[in-house]
Amino acid sequence: INAEYGETRERSIIKDEQWDEGYCPELEETRPCDTGVECVMVDCEVSEWGGWHTQGTSQTRVRDILVEPEHGGQPCPSLVEERDCEGGECDIDCVMSQWSLWSPCPVSCRKEDT
Numbered sequence: 001i002n003a004e005y006g007e008t009r010e011r012s013i014i015k016d017e018q019w020d021e022g023y024c025p026e027l028e029e030t031r032p033c034d035t036g037v038e039c040v041m042v043d044c045e046v047s048e049w050g051g052w053h054t055q056g057t058s059q060t061r062v063r064d065i066l067v068e069p070e071h072g073g074q075p076c077p078s079l080v081e082e083r084d085c086e087g088g089e090c091d092i093d094c095v096m097s098q099w100s101l102w103s104p105c106p107v108s109c110r111k112e113d114t
Helices: none
Strands: 006-010 028-032 053-055 058-062 065-067 080-084
Touching: none
Parallel strands: none
Antiparallel strands: 006 028, 053 058, 058 080
16 A cells, blocks of 8 residues: 555554564554545646757657545656657757848938930
8 A cells, every 4th residue: 555545554563582683573563544526537737748859869849737636546658758860860840030120221322314
């Protein structure tokens, strides 16, 4: 029984000439709690995967825990996923800012009379 589901008590060995440590009785005892309340298992829930992040020749993505498992519910799956890039370096999508304003023209021009 896991202590999460019950109460536990412990004792230690007080060295006695008649007992060898290998033959001492149990040092821990656990029993279910009688709370009158039945625990409901809660399974782990995780977010969707985030975007891929490039690190040299591999890419990694992560997700977060939304609900922690409780009372023996399903544990959380892996929160990190990694993959190798084929052919060496990973292709990195170019991300650019918005265009700046146009700079002023360096030379003032005027139309010639013909």
